Amino acid sequence: MNEKLDQQLDGLLEKYTELLLGEVTEEHKENVKAWVLYTYIAKSMPPLVKHWNEQYPDAKQDMMALIREIKELNDAHRAKSGK
Template identity: 75%
Template sequence: MDQKLAEQLDGLVEKYTELLLGDVTEDRKEKVKAWVIYTYIAKSMPPLVKHWNERYPEAKEAIKELIHEIKELNEIHRSQQK
């Protein structure tokens, strides 16, 4: 991937994180990236994610915690906008 595209995609993820959670830190951006990747793969190739979850149960738990954290941060952000 060329540098320009990488920078533009990073900007897209940064804006998405801001809109989703209210503010952006590198940590939040990385968590949103992981969440987006996992969610997309889970929807497009469920057997692969099932296999991964079975093979790496500790990672499955970490992803569940990450998803819960993002959901909570999004709910807080949405409630502050009302």
């Protein structure tokens, strides 16, 4: 991937994180990136995610905690912004 595309994708991720959570930090961006990747793969190749979850139960629990955290942050942002 070239540097320009990498920067543009980072900008897209940053804006998505801002709209989703109301603020952007590097930690939020990394969490949202992991969440997007996991949920996309879970929808497009469920058997792969099922296998991964079975292979790495601790990682599955970490991912479920991350998903809950993103949902809570999104709910709080929506409540604060009145949306």
